[in-house]
Amino acid sequence: MSTSPYAHLVGRKLPGGTYTLPEYLTWLWQDTCLLPQDTEVAHPSLGYFIGMQGVGLSIQEMFDMMGATADSGVMFGETELEFFGTIRPGATFEVEAEVVGVERKEGKRAGVFDKFWFTMRCRDQETGEPVVTCTNTWIFPRKEA
């Protein structure tokens, strides 16, 4: 299997930044995911959302970085979240992120695809303590390859 033409992205720091988790979005997220509502502690699934909001790029911009359009069938491959503290609605988080890997692969059903994974580390700005680290793997179909 050939090397992905996007392999040069490995190790690239993503812009990162800060993100304040609004209480209304916490509520909407939890409602959308059929989760219980708690005003003091956000559901841990919001760890993914905080990272994505603080990564400094939109999902479309990340697709652009990988040369993919929104309608090309990009899928989630794998995810890992590790928690070190509580996600509080209304808190501000500092997010650092980087591309960890890009690999070209081929599957019997999936055809040629690029596996792209990146890590986001989120810290509570007020306490300085790490709260959650999230690593996501996305699958980019490469029908043209």
Next chain:
Amino acid sequence: MPTLEVGQQLEPLVVESIDVEKMKTMAAILQDPNPIHYDADLVRELGMGDAPVNQGPINLALLMEAVCRFGGGPDSLKRIRVRFLGNVFGGERYECTGKVVAIDGDIAELEVGATANGRPVLAGTASVKLG
């Protein structure tokens, strides 16, 4: 919590029918431009299925909730790692399950997974701190 044992099953978390309208809200929350989450025609064109594809974060959140209920609350989940094995489509029955595979002090290691209409769609492991 009663005595915990290796092999103990989590209480299954079941959504009888995945709601397409929730996918639209999630697409807006995430600012996710991927139309597979709201455009059934495109899903068909791509040969992926006949209904919009539920967002991975929703599938994952439901599985995490099953683990949190087992652990006693949202702070109990310490780590989760899952592979997305297949798509979950609008209207499908979604079920999250798990079992204890190891206990180390107040941490339980779990095997977790989810099915859509009986097909495996998520599989992974989780660590939960017991209250």
